[in-house]
Amino acid sequence: MPKGTGHVIIEIIDTGSGIKQENLDKIFEPLFTTKQTGTGLGLVTCKNIIQQHHGTTSVKNNPTTFTISLPVKQ
Numbered sequence: 001m002p003k004g005t006g007h008v009i010i011e012i013i014d015t016g017s018g019i020k021q022e023n024l025d026k027i028f029e030p031l032f033t034t035k036q037t038g039t040g041l042g043l044v045t046c047k048n049i050i051q052q053h054h055g056t057t058s059v060k061n062n063p064t065t066f067t068i069s070l071p072v073k074q
Helices: 042-052
Strands: 009-012 056-060 064-071
Touching: 042 056
Parallel strands: none
Antiparallel strands: 009 064, 056 064
């Protein structure tokens, strides 16, 4: 963590085929899934937990990268 930022940044990078561009804005919506057996609650739950800790979550493609930012408790 860079000194003085006050946040821990976690990046999770997937080297798979990526998320279709038309789905990128939907993946954090409750019950949205592209899988036949998925519930669409996994990423929503993760995002909610992170928000409860005053953090943020974002995603981008090429490669698919999820970024989590959490404040450092002072």
